[in-house]
Amino acid sequence: MPLPTFSFSTTAEDVAAAFAEQIRGKNVLITGTSINGIGFEAARVLAKYANLVIIAGYNSERLKLSEEAIKKEVPGANIRQLVLDLSSLAAVRKAGAEVNQYSEPLHVLIHNAAAPVVKYNLTVDGFESQMAAAHIGPFLLTKLLAPKLLAARSESYTPRVITVSSELHSFGSLLDLDAVARPDPAKYATPGEWYIQAKSANILFASELARRAQGKIHAYSLHPGSIFTNILQKEETKKDMIAIGTLTADGLPNEERWPWKTLGQGAATTLVAAVDTRLNATPNAFLWDCVEANDKVAPHCADPETAAKLWTITEELVGEKFTF
Template identity: 70%
Template sequence: MSLPTFTFLTTAEEVADVFADQIRGKNVLITGTSINGIGLEAARVLAKYANLVIITGYNSERLKLSEEAVKKEVPGANIRQLVLDLSSLTAVRKAAVEVNAYPEPLHVLINNAAAAVGEFKLTEDGLETQMATDHISPFLLTKLLAPKLLSAGSASYIPRVVNVSSDTQALGSGVNLNTVAHPDPEKYSMFDAYCQAKSANVLFAIELSKRSEGKINAYSLHPGTIFTNIMKKKETEATLIAGGVLTSDGRPNTDQMQWKTLAQGAATTVAAAFDPRLESKPGAFLWDSVEANDKIAPHNSDPETAVKLWIITEGIIGEPFTF
Protein backbone atom coordinates (compact mmCIF):
# COMPACT_ATOMS: atom_id res chain seq x y z
CA MET A 1 0.00 0.00 0.00
CA SER A 2 1.39 3.40 -0.95
CA LEU A 3 1.08 5.99 1.80
CA PRO A 4 0.30 9.66 1.15
CA THR A 5 2.67 12.57 1.62
CA PHE A 6 1.39 14.84 4.38
CA THR A 7 1.49 18.63 4.20
CA PHE A 8 0.86 21.78 6.26
CA LEU A 9 -2.88 21.38 5.59
CA THR A 10 -3.18 17.71 6.59
CA THR A 11 -5.55 17.16 9.53
CA ALA A 12 -5.23 14.74 12.44
CA GLU A 13 -8.35 12.95 11.26
CA GLU A 14 -6.82 12.37 7.83
CA VAL A 15 -3.64 10.97 9.39
CA ALA A 16 -5.62 8.70 11.74
CA ASP A 17 -7.72 7.40 8.87
CA VAL A 18 -4.59 6.52 6.87
CA PHE A 19 -3.12 4.62 9.84
CA ALA A 20 -6.36 3.07 11.10
CA ASP A 21 -4.88 -0.43 10.90
CA GLN A 22 -1.86 0.62 12.97
CA ILE A 23 -4.05 2.33 15.60
CA ARG A 24 -6.53 -0.53 16.03
CA GLY A 25 -6.00 -2.49 19.23
CA LYS A 26 -3.51 0.04 20.62
CA ASN A 27 -3.58 1.75 24.02
CA VAL A 28 -2.43 5.37 24.09
CA LEU A 29 -1.81 7.84 26.92
CA ILE A 30 -1.87 11.56 26.07
CA THR A 31 -0.93 14.25 28.59
CA GLY A 32 -2.58 17.66 28.46
CA THR A 33 -5.98 16.91 26.95
CA SER A 34 -7.99 20.01 27.81
CA ILE A 35 -10.75 21.49 25.64
CA ASN A 36 -9.42 23.59 22.74
CA GLY A 37 -6.01 21.92 22.82
CA ILE A 38 -4.21 19.74 20.30
CA GLY A 39 -3.90 16.94 22.88
CA LEU A 40 -7.65 16.50 23.01
CA GLU A 41 -7.95 16.66 19.22
CA ALA A 42 -5.36 13.88 18.97
CA ALA A 43 -7.31 11.89 21.57
CA ARG A 44 -10.55 12.38 19.64
CA VAL A 45 -9.25 11.09 16.31
CA LEU A 46 -7.32 8.21 17.89
CA ALA A 47 -10.42 7.18 19.85
CA LYS A 48 -12.13 6.28 16.56
CA TYR A 49 -9.82 3.28 16.22
CA ALA A 50 -7.77 2.72 19.38
CA ASN A 51 -8.57 0.10 22.00
CA LEU A 52 -8.04 2.63 24.80
CA VAL A 53 -7.17 6.33 25.04
CA ILE A 54 -6.06 7.60 28.44
CA ILE A 55 -6.55 11.36 28.79
CA THR A 56 -4.86 13.37 31.52
CA GLY A 57 -5.10 16.71 33.29
CA TYR A 58 -4.64 18.18 36.74
CA ASN A 59 -8.32 19.13 37.08
CA SER A 60 -10.82 16.27 37.32
CA GLU A 61 -13.80 18.45 36.35
CA ARG A 62 -12.07 19.61 33.18
CA LEU A 63 -11.06 16.01 32.43
CA LYS A 64 -14.71 15.01 32.62
CA LEU A 65 -15.57 17.73 30.09
CA SER A 66 -12.83 16.46 27.79
CA GLU A 67 -14.15 12.90 27.93
CA GLU A 68 -17.67 14.15 27.18
CA ALA A 69 -16.37 16.14 24.21
CA VAL A 70 -14.69 13.06 22.73
CA LYS A 71 -17.69 10.79 23.31
CA LYS A 72 -20.02 13.31 21.73
CA GLU A 73 -18.01 12.88 18.50
CA VAL A 74 -17.07 9.21 19.00
CA PRO A 75 -19.82 7.57 21.10
CA GLY A 76 -18.08 4.19 21.20
CA ALA A 77 -14.74 5.62 22.38
CA ASN A 78 -12.99 3.83 25.23
CA ILE A 79 -11.69 6.78 27.27
CA ARG A 80 -10.07 6.58 30.69
CA GLN A 81 -9.40 9.67 32.80
CA LEU A 82 -6.15 10.07 34.72
CA VAL A 83 -5.51 12.97 37.10
CA LEU A 84 -1.93 14.07 36.50
CA ASP A 85 -0.29 17.26 37.74
CA LEU A 86 3.02 17.67 35.93
CA SER A 87 4.10 20.49 38.23
CA SER A 88 4.64 17.93 41.01
CA LEU A 89 7.01 14.95 40.91
CA THR A 90 5.00 13.35 43.73
CA ALA A 91 1.83 13.66 41.65
CA VAL A 92 3.60 12.13 38.64
CA ARG A 93 4.65 9.15 40.74
CA LYS A 94 1.10 8.71 42.03
CA ALA A 95 -0.36 8.80 38.51
CA ALA A 96 2.26 6.32 37.26
CA VAL A 97 1.29 3.86 40.01
CA GLU A 98 -2.29 4.08 38.79
CA VAL A 99 -1.34 3.49 35.14
CA ASN A 100 0.95 0.60 36.02
CA ALA A 101 -1.99 -1.05 37.77
CA TYR A 102 -4.05 -1.03 34.57
CA PRO A 103 -4.40 -4.52 33.08
CA GLU A 104 -3.58 -3.32 29.54
CA PRO A 105 -0.09 -2.74 28.13
CA LEU A 106 0.77 0.77 26.90
CA HIS A 107 1.71 1.11 23.23
CA VAL A 108 2.17 4.86 22.90
CA LEU A 109 2.93 7.64 25.41
CA ILE A 110 2.38 11.16 24.08
CA ASN A 111 4.02 13.87 26.21
CA ASN A 112 1.88 16.74 24.96
CA ALA A 113 1.21 18.92 28.02
CA ALA A 114 3.13 22.15 28.54
CA ALA A 115 3.19 24.94 31.10
CA ALA A 116 2.01 28.41 30.18
CA VAL A 117 4.76 30.91 29.37
CA GLY A 118 4.97 33.12 32.43
CA GLU A 119 7.03 34.90 35.05
CA PHE A 120 9.71 33.02 37.00
CA LYS A 121 8.02 30.53 39.30
CA LEU A 122 9.19 27.47 41.20
CA THR A 123 7.29 24.21 41.61
CA GLU A 124 6.92 22.46 44.97
CA ASP A 125 10.13 20.59 44.05
CA GLY A 126 12.10 23.83 43.64
CA LEU A 127 12.23 23.55 39.84
CA GLU A 128 11.47 26.22 37.25
CA THR A 129 7.88 25.63 36.19
CA GLN A 130 8.31 25.39 32.41
CA MET A 131 11.31 23.05 32.54
CA ALA A 132 9.60 20.96 35.23
CA THR A 133 6.27 20.62 33.40
CA ASP A 134 7.62 20.29 29.87
CA HIS A 135 10.68 18.10 30.46
CA ILE A 136 11.49 16.85 33.97
CA SER A 137 8.05 15.47 34.82
CA PRO A 138 7.57 13.89 31.35
CA PHE A 139 11.04 12.32 31.76
CA LEU A 140 9.97 10.84 35.12
CA LEU A 141 6.59 9.72 33.76
CA THR A 142 8.25 8.03 30.78
CA LYS A 143 10.79 6.35 33.07
CA LEU A 144 8.06 5.01 35.38
CA LEU A 145 5.89 3.81 32.48
CA ALA A 146 8.77 2.34 30.46
CA PRO A 147 8.15 -1.24 31.74
CA LYS A 148 4.53 -0.96 30.61
CA LEU A 149 5.64 0.32 27.22
CA LEU A 150 8.21 -2.44 26.90
CA SER A 151 5.55 -5.05 27.68
CA ALA A 152 3.65 -3.85 24.58
CA GLY A 153 6.63 -4.58 22.32
CA SER A 154 6.78 -7.62 20.09
CA ALA A 155 8.63 -8.94 17.06
CA SER A 156 6.34 -6.83 14.88
CA TYR A 157 5.79 -3.76 17.09
CA ILE A 158 8.05 -1.20 18.77
CA PRO A 159 6.33 1.04 21.37
CA ARG A 160 6.61 4.80 20.91
CA VAL A 161 7.11 7.93 22.99
CA VAL A 162 6.15 11.24 21.39
CA ASN A 163 7.33 14.60 22.75
CA VAL A 164 5.44 17.63 21.49
CA SER A 165 8.17 20.25 21.08
CA SER A 166 8.09 23.41 18.95
CA ASP A 167 9.98 25.24 16.21
CA THR A 168 11.25 27.46 19.03
CA GLN A 169 13.71 24.65 19.85
CA ALA A 170 15.87 26.29 17.20
CA LEU A 171 15.82 29.72 18.86
CA GLY A 172 18.24 30.78 21.55
CA SER A 173 21.30 28.79 22.53
CA GLY A 174 19.58 25.66 23.83
CA VAL A 175 19.26 24.20 27.31
CA ASN A 176 21.32 25.92 29.99
CA LEU A 177 22.54 22.80 31.78
CA ASN A 178 23.55 24.87 34.82
CA THR A 179 20.00 26.01 35.60
CA VAL A 180 17.98 22.81 34.98
CA ALA A 181 18.47 21.59 38.55
CA HIS A 182 19.34 25.02 39.99
CA PRO A 183 16.95 27.65 38.59
CA ASP A 184 18.29 31.20 38.61
CA PRO A 185 15.75 34.05 38.51
CA GLU A 186 18.54 36.40 37.39
CA LYS A 187 19.03 34.39 34.21
CA TYR A 188 15.33 33.83 33.54
CA SER A 189 13.39 35.13 30.58
CA MET A 190 9.88 33.83 29.87
CA PHE A 191 10.35 33.12 26.19
CA ASP A 192 13.88 31.76 26.54
CA ALA A 193 12.65 29.37 29.26
CA TYR A 194 10.04 28.09 26.81
CA CYS A 195 12.67 27.63 24.08
CA GLN A 196 14.90 25.73 26.52
CA ALA A 197 12.07 23.41 27.56
CA LYS A 198 11.28 22.67 23.91
CA SER A 199 14.97 22.00 23.25
CA ALA A 200 14.91 19.51 26.12
CA ASN A 201 12.01 17.68 24.43
CA VAL A 202 14.14 17.11 21.32
CA LEU A 203 17.25 16.04 23.25
CA PHE A 204 15.18 13.64 25.38
CA ALA A 205 13.65 11.93 22.33
CA ILE A 206 17.05 11.46 20.70
CA GLU A 207 18.70 10.07 23.84
CA LEU A 208 15.72 7.87 24.78
CA SER A 209 15.77 6.22 21.34
CA LYS A 210 19.52 5.69 21.62
CA ARG A 211 19.51 4.24 25.13
CA SER A 212 16.57 1.91 24.53
CA GLU A 213 18.52 0.24 21.70
CA GLY A 214 15.49 -0.40 19.54
CA LYS A 215 13.08 -1.33 22.34
CA ILE A 216 11.29 2.07 22.30
CA ASN A 217 11.23 4.59 19.47
CA ALA A 218 10.93 8.22 20.57
CA TYR A 219 10.13 11.26 18.44
CA SER A 220 9.76 15.00 18.90
CA LEU A 221 7.82 17.42 16.75
CA HIS A 222 6.70 20.93 15.89
CA PRO A 223 2.88 20.91 15.76
CA GLY A 224 2.64 24.29 14.02
CA THR A 225 1.43 27.62 15.37
CA ILE A 226 -2.06 27.05 16.75
CA PHE A 227 -4.37 29.36 18.70
CA THR A 228 -4.93 27.10 21.72
CA ASN A 229 -6.24 27.75 25.21
CA ILE A 230 -2.68 28.10 26.57
CA MET A 231 -2.28 31.28 24.49
CA LYS A 232 -5.30 32.81 26.21
CA LYS A 233 -3.74 32.69 29.69
CA LYS A 234 -3.06 36.26 30.84
CA GLU A 235 0.71 36.07 31.28
CA THR A 236 1.23 34.09 28.09
CA GLU A 237 -1.05 36.39 26.09
CA ALA A 238 0.89 39.50 27.15
CA THR A 239 4.20 37.91 26.11
CA LEU A 240 2.81 36.84 22.73
CA ILE A 241 1.31 40.27 22.07
CA ALA A 242 4.67 41.88 22.90
CA GLY A 243 6.38 39.47 20.51
CA GLY A 244 3.90 40.17 17.71
CA VAL A 245 2.55 36.61 17.64
CA LEU A 246 -0.86 37.89 18.75
CA THR A 247 -2.45 41.21 17.82
CA SER A 248 -3.12 43.86 20.48
CA ASP A 249 -6.57 42.37 21.07
CA GLY A 250 -5.14 38.89 21.66
CA ARG A 251 -6.02 37.35 18.30
CA PRO A 252 -3.68 35.40 15.95
CA ASN A 253 -1.43 37.76 13.98
CA THR A 254 -1.81 36.34 10.49
CA ASP A 255 0.58 38.95 9.06
CA GLN A 256 3.43 37.50 11.10
CA MET A 257 3.01 33.77 10.46
CA GLN A 258 0.91 30.94 9.09
CA TRP A 259 -1.50 29.50 11.61
CA LYS A 260 -2.88 25.97 11.78
CA THR A 261 -6.31 24.92 12.95
CA LEU A 262 -6.56 22.54 15.92
CA ALA A 263 -7.26 19.73 13.45
CA GLN A 264 -4.10 20.53 11.48
CA GLY A 265 -2.09 21.11 14.66
CA ALA A 266 -2.74 17.63 16.05
CA ALA A 267 -1.84 15.90 12.77
CA THR A 268 1.91 15.67 13.40
CA THR A 269 1.33 14.12 16.84
CA VAL A 270 -0.77 11.34 15.30
CA ALA A 271 1.81 10.77 12.56
CA ALA A 272 4.63 10.55 15.12
CA ALA A 273 2.65 7.99 17.08
CA PHE A 274 1.68 5.70 14.22
CA ASP A 275 3.36 6.32 10.85
CA PRO A 276 5.21 3.03 10.08
CA ARG A 277 7.68 4.92 7.86
CA LEU A 278 9.23 6.33 11.03
CA GLU A 279 10.25 2.92 12.38
CA SER A 280 13.65 3.25 10.73
CA LYS A 281 14.08 6.82 12.05
CA PRO A 282 14.15 6.64 15.86
CA GLY A 283 14.75 10.00 17.51
CA ALA A 284 13.46 11.90 14.47
CA PHE A 285 12.00 15.42 14.60
CA LEU A 286 8.74 15.90 12.69
CA TRP A 287 7.31 18.98 10.99
CA ASP A 288 4.02 19.00 9.05
CA SER A 289 3.67 15.27 9.84
CA VAL A 290 6.91 14.22 8.15
CA GLU A 291 10.50 13.68 9.32
CA ALA A 292 12.42 16.96 9.29
CA ASN A 293 15.72 16.35 11.08
CA ASP A 294 17.26 19.20 9.10
CA LYS A 295 15.18 21.58 11.23
CA ILE A 296 16.78 20.45 14.50
CA ALA A 297 19.10 23.16 15.81
CA PRO A 298 22.73 22.00 16.18
CA HIS A 299 22.59 22.51 19.95
CA ASN A 300 19.67 20.05 20.11
CA SER A 301 21.34 17.27 18.15
CA ASP A 302 24.62 17.34 20.06
CA PRO A 303 25.08 13.85 21.58
CA GLU A 304 27.14 15.18 24.48
CA THR A 305 24.45 17.67 25.49
CA ALA A 306 21.80 14.95 25.29
CA VAL A 307 23.81 12.71 27.64
CA LYS A 308 24.46 15.55 30.09
CA LEU A 309 20.80 16.56 30.21
CA TRP A 310 19.80 12.92 30.77
CA ILE A 311 22.21 12.57 33.71
CA ILE A 312 21.13 15.89 35.24
CA THR A 313 17.47 14.90 34.96
CA GLU A 314 18.15 11.50 36.55
CA GLY A 315 19.78 13.39 39.42
CA ILE A 316 16.70 15.57 39.87
CA ILE A 317 14.24 12.66 39.96
CA GLY A 318 16.65 10.71 42.18
CA GLU A 319 16.74 7.47 40.21
CA PRO A 320 18.41 6.12 37.08
CA PHE A 321 16.43 5.63 33.85
CA THR A 322 17.80 2.38 32.49
CA PHE A 323 16.49 -0.42 30.32
Protein backbone atom coordinates (compact mmCIF):
# COMPACT_ATOMS: atom_id res chain seq x y z
CA MET A 1 0.00 0.00 0.00
CA PRO A 2 1.46 3.40 -0.97
CA LEU A 3 2.19 5.84 1.82
CA PRO A 4 -0.14 8.84 2.10
CA THR A 5 0.72 12.34 0.99
CA PHE A 6 0.96 14.72 3.95
CA SER A 7 0.17 18.45 3.96
CA PHE A 8 -0.84 21.45 6.09
CA SER A 9 -4.01 19.74 7.29
CA THR A 10 -2.39 16.41 8.23
CA THR A 11 -2.72 15.55 11.92
CA ALA A 12 -0.37 13.69 14.24
CA GLU A 13 -3.00 10.93 14.37
CA ASP A 14 -2.80 10.59 10.58
CA VAL A 15 0.98 10.22 10.65
CA ALA A 16 0.99 7.73 13.50
CA ALA A 17 -1.65 5.58 11.84
CA ALA A 18 0.35 5.46 8.62
CA PHE A 19 3.54 4.43 10.46
CA ALA A 20 2.07 2.42 13.33
CA GLU A 21 4.28 -0.58 12.64
CA GLN A 22 7.40 1.60 12.60
CA ILE A 23 6.45 3.12 15.98
CA ARG A 24 5.79 -0.22 17.68
CA GLY A 25 8.66 -1.23 19.94
CA LYS A 26 10.26 2.21 19.82
CA ASN A 27 11.35 4.28 22.82
CA VAL A 28 10.92 8.04 22.51
CA LEU A 29 11.96 10.97 24.71
CA ILE A 30 10.20 14.27 24.11
CA THR A 31 10.74 17.55 25.97
CA GLY A 32 8.14 20.21 26.65
CA THR A 33 5.08 18.03 27.18
CA SER A 34 2.68 20.24 29.15
CA ILE A 35 -1.01 19.85 28.32
CA ASN A 36 -2.21 22.12 25.49
CA GLY A 37 1.16 22.05 23.74
CA ILE A 38 2.31 20.25 20.60
CA GLY A 39 4.82 18.25 22.63
CA PHE A 40 1.99 16.80 24.69
CA GLU A 41 0.00 16.04 21.55
CA ALA A 42 2.97 14.25 19.99
CA ALA A 43 3.50 12.24 23.18
CA ARG A 44 -0.19 11.38 23.41
CA VAL A 45 -0.32 10.01 19.88
CA LEU A 46 3.01 8.17 20.08
CA ALA A 47 1.91 6.53 23.35
CA LYS A 48 -0.78 4.61 21.45
CA TYR A 49 1.85 2.57 19.64
CA ALA A 50 5.32 3.06 21.17
CA ASN A 51 6.99 0.77 23.69
CA LEU A 52 7.96 3.72 25.92
CA VAL A 53 7.36 7.48 25.85
CA ILE A 54 9.51 9.55 28.21
CA ILE A 55 7.89 12.93 28.86
CA ALA A 56 10.34 15.57 30.05
CA GLY A 57 9.79 18.96 31.64
CA TYR A 58 10.95 21.14 34.52
CA ASN A 59 7.65 21.07 36.42
CA SER A 60 6.90 17.71 38.07
CA GLU A 61 3.25 18.59 38.68
CA ARG A 62 2.70 19.30 34.98
CA LEU A 63 4.41 16.04 34.08
CA LYS A 64 2.03 14.22 36.39
CA LEU A 65 -0.98 15.91 34.80
CA SER A 66 0.28 15.05 31.32
CA GLU A 67 0.80 11.39 32.21
CA GLU A 68 -2.65 11.18 33.77
CA ALA A 69 -4.25 12.74 30.70
CA ILE A 70 -2.48 10.34 28.32
CA LYS A 71 -3.31 7.27 30.40
CA LYS A 72 -6.93 8.31 30.70
CA GLU A 73 -7.15 7.95 26.93
CA VAL A 74 -4.56 5.18 26.50
CA PRO A 75 -4.68 3.11 29.72
CA GLY A 76 -1.96 0.76 28.55
CA ALA A 77 0.49 3.54 27.63
CA ASN A 78 4.01 3.15 29.01
CA ILE A 79 4.84 6.67 30.19
CA ARG A 80 7.88 7.66 32.19
CA GLN A 81 8.31 11.13 33.70
CA LEU A 82 11.67 12.90 33.55
CA VAL A 83 12.27 16.15 35.43
CA LEU A 84 14.45 18.23 33.12
CA ASP A 85 15.34 21.91 33.46
CA LEU A 86 17.05 22.89 30.21
CA SER A 87 18.08 26.25 31.65
CA SER A 88 20.62 24.58 33.96
CA LEU A 89 23.58 22.52 32.76
CA ALA A 90 23.70 20.76 36.13
CA ALA A 91 20.03 19.82 35.83
CA VAL A 92 20.54 18.56 32.27
CA ARG A 93 23.43 16.38 33.46
CA LYS A 94 21.28 15.00 36.26
CA ALA A 95 18.47 14.13 33.85
CA GLY A 96 20.92 12.66 31.36
CA ALA A 97 22.40 10.41 34.05
CA GLU A 98 18.91 9.24 34.99
CA VAL A 99 18.05 8.28 31.41
CA ASN A 100 21.38 6.52 30.97
CA GLN A 101 20.41 4.25 33.86
CA TYR A 102 17.33 3.06 31.98
CA SER A 103 17.63 -0.45 30.57
CA GLU A 104 16.06 0.52 27.23
CA PRO A 105 17.86 2.07 24.25
CA LEU A 106 16.51 5.37 22.86
CA HIS A 107 15.21 5.40 19.30
CA VAL A 108 14.00 8.99 19.02
CA LEU A 109 14.91 12.19 20.90
CA ILE A 110 12.59 15.13 20.26
CA HIS A 111 13.68 18.60 21.36
CA ASN A 112 10.33 20.36 21.56
CA ALA A 113 10.68 22.52 24.69
CA ALA A 114 11.18 26.28 24.45
CA ALA A 115 11.49 29.11 26.93
CA PRO A 116 8.73 31.75 27.03
CA VAL A 117 9.36 34.68 24.69
CA VAL A 118 10.00 37.18 27.47
CA LYS A 119 12.38 40.05 28.08
CA TYR A 120 16.11 39.39 28.26
CA ASN A 121 16.96 37.02 31.07
CA LEU A 122 20.08 35.06 32.01
CA THR A 123 20.12 31.50 33.27
CA VAL A 124 22.06 30.27 36.29
CA ASP A 125 24.95 29.48 33.91
CA GLY A 126 24.93 32.96 32.36
CA PHE A 127 23.24 32.06 29.06
CA GLU A 128 20.36 33.94 27.47
CA SER A 129 17.26 32.01 28.55
CA GLN A 130 15.78 31.27 25.11
CA MET A 131 19.11 30.12 23.68
CA ALA A 132 19.68 27.93 26.74
CA ALA A 133 16.31 26.16 26.48
CA ALA A 134 16.27 25.84 22.69
CA HIS A 135 19.90 25.06 21.93
CA ILE A 136 22.52 24.85 24.68
CA GLY A 137 20.57 22.55 27.01
CA PRO A 138 19.38 20.30 24.16
CA PHE A 139 22.91 20.13 22.73
CA LEU A 140 24.24 18.84 26.05
CA LEU A 141 21.33 16.44 26.49
CA THR A 142 21.92 14.99 23.02
CA LYS A 143 25.60 14.57 23.77
CA LEU A 144 24.85 12.78 27.04
CA LEU A 145 22.24 10.50 25.47
CA ALA A 146 24.19 9.72 22.30
CA PRO A 147 25.22 6.26 23.64
CA LYS A 148 21.53 5.46 24.27
CA LEU A 149 20.66 6.55 20.75
CA LEU A 150 23.51 4.59 19.18
CA ALA A 151 22.40 1.52 21.14
CA ALA A 152 19.13 1.61 19.17
CA ARG A 153 20.94 1.50 15.83
CA SER A 154 20.67 -1.59 13.68
CA GLU A 155 21.00 -2.61 10.03
CA SER A 156 17.37 -1.68 9.49
CA TYR A 157 17.01 1.32 11.80
CA THR A 158 18.82 4.61 12.37
CA PRO A 159 17.96 6.62 15.52
CA ARG A 160 16.65 10.16 15.09
CA VAL A 161 17.06 13.52 16.82
CA ILE A 162 14.47 16.22 16.07
CA THR A 163 14.59 19.92 16.90
CA VAL A 164 11.44 22.01 16.67
CA SER A 165 12.43 25.32 15.10
CA SER A 166 10.22 28.00 13.49
CA GLU A 167 9.71 29.84 10.24
CA LEU A 168 10.65 32.94 12.27
CA HIS A 169 14.31 31.91 11.96
CA SER A 170 14.12 33.55 8.51
CA PHE A 171 13.22 36.91 10.07
CA GLY A 172 16.90 37.26 10.93
CA SER A 173 19.91 37.55 8.64
CA LEU A 174 22.55 35.79 10.76
CA LEU A 175 23.20 33.76 13.86
CA ASP A 176 25.20 36.02 16.17
CA LEU A 177 27.78 33.51 17.39
CA ASP A 178 29.29 36.04 19.76
CA ALA A 179 25.89 36.57 21.40
CA VAL A 180 25.50 32.83 21.95
CA ALA A 181 28.63 32.77 24.08
CA ARG A 182 28.45 36.29 25.51
CA PRO A 183 24.84 37.51 25.53
CA ASP A 184 24.45 41.27 25.72
CA PRO A 185 21.05 42.87 26.44
CA ALA A 186 22.05 45.93 24.41
CA LYS A 187 22.43 43.90 21.21
CA TYR A 188 18.80 42.95 20.64
CA ALA A 189 15.95 45.19 21.66
CA THR A 190 13.08 42.72 21.82
CA PRO A 191 12.46 39.16 23.06
CA GLY A 192 11.48 38.23 19.52
CA GLU A 193 15.00 38.91 18.29
CA TRP A 194 16.44 36.48 20.83
CA TYR A 195 13.79 33.97 19.75
CA ILE A 196 14.94 34.27 16.13
CA GLN A 197 18.51 33.61 17.24
CA ALA A 198 17.46 30.50 19.20
CA LYS A 199 15.37 29.08 16.36
CA SER A 200 18.25 29.66 13.93
CA ALA A 201 20.52 27.67 16.23
CA ASN A 202 18.01 24.77 16.12
CA ILE A 203 18.41 24.33 12.37
CA LEU A 204 22.19 24.71 12.40
CA PHE A 205 22.54 22.18 15.23
CA ALA A 206 20.45 19.57 13.42
CA SER A 207 22.37 19.90 10.18
CA GLU A 208 25.75 19.70 11.90
CA LEU A 209 24.66 16.75 14.03
CA ALA A 210 23.63 14.84 10.92
CA ARG A 211 26.92 15.71 9.21
CA ARG A 212 29.10 14.66 12.13
CA ALA A 213 27.12 11.50 12.86
CA GLN A 214 27.91 10.23 9.34
CA GLY A 215 24.81 8.08 9.11
CA LYS A 216 24.83 6.80 12.70
CA ILE A 217 22.10 9.27 13.73
CA HIS A 218 19.66 11.18 11.53
CA ALA A 219 18.78 14.72 12.60
CA TYR A 220 15.89 16.84 11.43
CA SER A 221 14.60 20.32 12.18
CA LEU A 222 11.16 21.68 11.41
CA HIS A 223 8.61 24.47 11.43
CA PRO A 224 5.45 23.15 13.14
CA GLY A 225 3.17 25.95 11.96
CA SER A 226 1.33 28.60 13.95
CA ILE A 227 -0.51 26.98 16.85
CA PHE A 228 -2.26 28.65 19.78
CA THR A 229 -0.38 26.65 22.40
CA ASN A 230 0.11 27.14 26.12
CA ILE A 231 3.29 29.17 25.56
CA LEU A 232 1.39 31.82 23.57
CA GLN A 233 -1.26 31.98 26.26
CA LYS A 234 1.16 32.86 29.05
CA GLU A 235 0.57 36.36 30.40
CA GLU A 236 4.27 37.22 30.18
CA THR A 237 4.29 36.28 26.48
CA LYS A 238 1.05 37.86 25.30
CA LYS A 239 2.25 41.46 25.27
CA ASP A 240 5.14 40.81 22.92
CA MET A 241 3.06 38.51 20.70
CA ILE A 242 0.43 41.24 20.39
CA ALA A 243 3.14 43.80 19.62
CA ILE A 244 4.48 41.85 16.65
CA GLY A 245 1.01 40.97 15.38
CA THR A 246 1.03 37.25 16.12
CA LEU A 247 -1.93 37.74 18.46
CA THR A 248 -4.77 40.24 18.19
CA ALA A 249 -5.25 43.01 20.73
CA ASP A 250 -7.42 40.68 22.84
CA GLY A 251 -4.73 37.96 22.87
CA LEU A 252 -6.24 35.61 20.31
CA PRO A 253 -4.66 34.16 17.14
CA ASN A 254 -4.32 36.78 14.41
CA GLU A 255 -5.79 34.88 11.47
CA GLU A 256 -5.14 37.80 9.12
CA ARG A 257 -1.39 37.42 9.68
CA TRP A 258 -1.12 33.74 8.73
CA PRO A 259 -3.10 30.47 8.86
CA TRP A 260 -3.29 28.69 12.20
CA LYS A 261 -3.19 24.97 12.92
CA THR A 262 -4.93 22.85 15.52
CA LEU A 263 -2.80 21.05 18.09
CA GLY A 264 -3.11 17.86 16.08
CA GLN A 265 -1.96 19.56 12.89
CA GLY A 266 0.80 21.36 14.79
CA ALA A 267 2.27 18.11 16.13
CA ALA A 268 2.07 16.33 12.77
CA THR A 269 5.38 17.57 11.36
CA THR A 270 7.15 16.45 14.54
CA LEU A 271 5.66 12.98 14.05
CA VAL A 272 6.81 12.92 10.43
CA ALA A 273 10.35 13.81 11.51
CA ALA A 274 10.24 11.07 14.12
CA VAL A 275 8.84 8.17 12.10
CA ASP A 276 8.40 8.76 8.35
CA THR A 277 10.65 6.21 6.63
CA ARG A 278 10.79 8.34 3.49
CA LEU A 279 13.20 10.65 5.31
CA ASN A 280 15.88 7.98 5.59
CA ALA A 281 17.40 9.18 2.33
CA THR A 282 17.76 12.76 3.58
CA PRO A 283 19.19 12.59 7.12
CA ASN A 284 19.38 16.35 7.70
CA ALA A 285 16.17 17.66 6.15
CA PHE A 286 14.17 20.70 7.26
CA LEU A 287 10.43 20.00 7.33
CA TRP A 288 7.42 22.24 6.85
CA ASP A 289 3.78 21.11 6.67
CA CYS A 290 4.91 17.49 7.03
CA VAL A 291 7.21 17.44 3.99
CA GLU A 292 10.83 18.29 3.22
CA ALA A 293 11.28 22.01 2.63
CA ASN A 294 15.00 22.69 2.53
CA ASP A 295 14.30 25.60 0.19
CA LYS A 296 12.60 27.40 3.09
CA VAL A 297 15.77 27.46 5.20
CA ALA A 298 17.21 30.97 5.33
CA PRO A 299 20.76 31.33 3.93
CA HIS A 300 22.31 32.01 7.33
CA CYS A 301 20.91 28.68 8.60
CA ALA A 302 22.13 26.74 5.57
CA ASP A 303 25.77 27.77 5.96
CA PRO A 304 27.94 24.78 6.99
CA GLU A 305 30.70 27.03 8.28
CA THR A 306 28.33 28.74 10.71
CA ALA A 307 26.99 25.36 11.80
CA ALA A 308 30.50 24.07 12.52
CA LYS A 309 31.41 27.20 14.47
CA LEU A 310 28.21 27.02 16.52
CA TRP A 311 29.01 23.39 17.38
CA THR A 312 32.52 24.27 18.58
CA ILE A 313 31.30 27.24 20.59
CA THR A 314 28.58 25.16 22.25
CA GLU A 315 31.06 22.44 23.15
CA GLU A 316 33.11 25.12 24.90
CA LEU A 317 30.04 26.46 26.73
CA VAL A 318 29.00 23.06 28.08
CA GLY A 319 32.61 22.02 28.72
CA GLU A 320 32.34 18.73 26.86
CA LYS A 321 33.40 17.41 23.45
CA PHE A 322 30.65 15.75 21.43
CA THR A 323 32.03 12.75 19.55
CA PHE A 324 30.55 9.55 18.19
